[in-house]
Amino acid sequence: MDVGFIGLGRMGRGMVASLLRDGHKVRVWNRSAGAAEGLDGATVVESAAEAFRGEAAITMLADDAALRSVIVEGGLLDGAERPGLHLSMSTISVALSRDLAAIHARAGVPYIAAPVFGRPNVAEAGELNIVCAGPDEAVARAAPLLDAMGAKTWPFGPEAPRANAVKLAGNFMLISAIEAMGEACAFAEGHGVPGADLLDLLTNTLFASPVYKGYGASIAANRYEPPGFNLKLGAKDVRLALQAAEAVGVPMPFASVLRDGLIEAMAHGDADKDLAALAKVSARRSGRG
Amino acid sequence: MDVGFIGLGRMGRGMVASLLRDGHKVRVWNRSAGAAEGLDGATVVESAAEAFRGEAAITMLADDAALRSVIVEGGLLDGAERPGLHLSMSTISVALSRDLAAIHARAGVPYIAAPVFGRPNVAEAGELNIVCAGPDEAVARAAPLLDAMGAKTWPFGPEAPRANAVKLAGNFMLISAIEAMGEACAFAEGHGVPGADLLDLLTNTLFASPVYKGYGASIAANRYEPPGFNLKLGAKDVRLALQAAEAVGVPMPFASVLRDGLIEAMAHGDADKDLAALAKVSARRSGRG
């Protein structure tokens, strides 16, 4: 397919590589120049508008502000040439997704929310898990793109914001797993058991899953650099989850604990460490930090 | 080996079956009669003292009170005939394990703490994960028994109470996983996404591990009976974890949230439901219970 791709961070670059590998024709654009280097086969365009056209446009930006800036404030939906569909893959708020769905409907551009689970190397391999919600017909047309980027696409019906809610729920569970490991390790250490030994047992048995193994390894090694997923981005996702929860009347005490812990971590200089550094908070609170 | 086994609850019966299958000679005793029915090949004895002798004695009782009653108040360590070692496999407090280690040392009976992870069917299959700590020499002698009951024995050194700390840490993480799923489902439902759909995605990807799959299935089906692991026993384990954490100066905010949620669940009649019923608390709090 002829597709435009906006947002060439580590995740975006991996996704573009997967699209190219599958034979798609990709125009790429990034706010800061130079991000497209090494993406052999992609066509670098000069403006977001040139990327936002063709059979499909894909956006993979850092946060609400970036997406809002490019799409809404950039006036992309008012342009003469517009894409056949917009595959919006950033992790953003449910509220912004709802706004975007409405704006796209008025502009006559099908809007699909398709946030992903997976780290940059998984994106590079085209093995992401993609959470997808949007109009059936548009989702069907986007299938070749989704297949190129993902190991599996998980459909959540026609209402786009639901995919964003699912993504936030998943990240909330992921960060909860880190907090649970952090507290468990502080507890174990207090009783003379190295946290690494505890995690070796648990992440190879009851909790033998990617999230526990991956973050557990960082915690066991007390190694939080270079970051795979920045702690401050995790804090942003918890904030979005709390806001979306409040909007529909759902208390989330675990998310509240995460919020307080992440703020504490950032107040102690760990904003740009890996999210697993949340575990340091439990150690510090117990006087072992 | 010639072994006595005290405590024939669902877990204990499965463990005895595994011992018999491996050719061990097992004398069994249970406080209430009739519990040994169906354990063909086991020798039912009339008193705890008759079980607490031979090459090894194994205890698998419900809680601190039961173990203390049988061993300490029952005066088993003062008897003329005593076992070659005591394999203490109940989930008990770190403090009681410390007391027992001291009492056994005075009595000259090697004490091994060996709590387990696994449900009754796993015990039956001899596939438990056994957390083991105690004197090296005694642990070596107990190996044939541990091998009969477990898929793997995880060694945690010579100080017995550490195994109990590890077990409590594991159960804390397990119940935290349930709470995280409960909050995530309430959040998803608030946004129109069935909790079952959310969990189908997450427990098959990021969280594809036994704990998430097992408890996730109960939550997805909103089915909490018959219980696999009674909610009130989970509440007891959280209490033990909090006490042991306080004893070594470790705050555990997630455990505190679990405590409050489990109390709320019991106050609403779910004490004897499966532990997964903790998820109902999140639903109720959001007005969807």
Added chain:
Amino acid sequence: MDVGFIGLGRMGRGMVASLLRDGHKVRVWNRSAGAAEGLDGATVVESAAEAFRGEAAITMLADDAALRSVIVEGGLLDGAERPGLHLSMSTISVALSRDLAAIHARAGVPYIAAPVFGRPNVAEAGELNIVCAGPDEAVARAAPLLDAMGAKTWPFGPEAPRANAVKLAGNFMLISAIEAMGEACAFAEGHGVPGADLLDLLTNTLFASPVYKGYGASIAANRYEPPGFNLKLGAKDVRLALQAAEAVGVPMPFASVLRDGLIEAMAHGDADKDLAALAKVSARRSGRG
């Protein structure tokens, strides 16, 4: 002084009455008509712009959105006639106050943040406690107005947003007091002690202060209507406090608990009850609701 007053809710009407009583000349405006009824002596004007001029303009609006709509989106600071100073008395976010301080500085209109503590009857009596921050010279000019409305003005220096931070801190402490009473009463009731008896003791001794006596009386009587301070407005203030806390890296676990409890209260239909109805959450959680 010649003063314009925007916002005639229950608080605003009381404040206008106090200004008139002290001999000030007051032009009043409210978004919805009819709100000025009974304010004998006040001059009702037809537009916010007519109120936002003279020696001083006072705003007392419900929230960020209302204030932003009238002042910023309404373009009041671009008008030809502008007031000698703006006394901004609404309970708003620290962030909006910072924005407004900057906008006013550019427009050359001195901006004073002066949120208040006190219920409508206290406003009517001119006995509010006023938290005041802004340029010294402007604050000095506003003194006759502050004296008319307040029992005492508490100065917090020249940076206006600090007064808003102080107001949010105060409301946080107030709602924390309600939660503490709610939990204490659920605890007491569980032990057979009527909550009213517990509060009678405590609010007449250790906690003999206006907040405890006032909200304690509502809780003791289990009477939450008519509302003095709407629960949903309290929830808004907690949200503003949490946002402002996150902005400066301060975890607030009590505020997080309040957030979850207030969301639960609203999910059960108590958004428009008095804030004291937060105590019902503790009762419900313990199965006595």
Added chain:
Amino acid sequence: MDVGFIGLGRMGRGMVASLLRDGHKVRVWNRSAGAAEGLDGATVVESAAEAFRGEAAITMLADDAALRSVIVEGGLLDGAERPGLHLSMSTISVALSRDLAAIHARAGVPYIAAPVFGRPNVAEAGELNIVCAGPDEAVARAAPLLDAMGAKTWPFGPEAPRANAVKLAGNFMLISAIEAMGEACAFAEGHGVPGADLLDLLTNTLFASPVYKGYGASIAANRYEPPGFNLKLGAKDVRLALQAAEAVGVPMPFASVLRDGLIEAMAHGDADKDLAALAKVSARRSGRG
């Protein structure tokens, strides 16, 4: 009256002084010698048994263990000479009070639970607030003693443990007030407002009560020594409250936050500081500690 008094800590000494001032005849005993020095007019006896007789015996000990040791393990209720009533004024668990009520009933000695609110100087002045529950007839006989020690006696009916529940509820509210001030101050400091200025405003207006003024002054001055009420004793009371809450099915999220904060405070060396040092935890968590 002819009264024996057991427990001469700072509180106990003040209470004995008040009894002597009112003309009562007081035999005193303390586990460690020398504690009676300066209590002119009191008769020092050699054993707890000699104090536990006469018209009334009063106990004022540090905790459950001390009271249990003296009364139960010391066998005082089995003695030939026993007091006309036992006024049990220590802050103890509800569960122990229930046990003691039963034991005393069997021994035929009326048992009154009468824990107090007030610091040592208040005890010295005979101005305590006394929470009192026990058999009506015995309470009537104890009136002269209660009047000597207290400004007011608050009756809570015939079931003694209720008075202990009330005392724990009060201490829970007191420590919650400290936590709320601690968080509010960290918040204010983050926004450039000195905590002392915030507390000056709030403890003289909305929160103008003894608890807020007293602990607020310590927090404002960041001065936690010498301790008036040791932080570790406050931690003990929160633990007792949480246990008593769990026993009757009442979740207490604020108490859980207090528990975690107090453990953190002790893990950082503040166990023997004044309870107000809990506020340091909020400062430390925000990177300002």
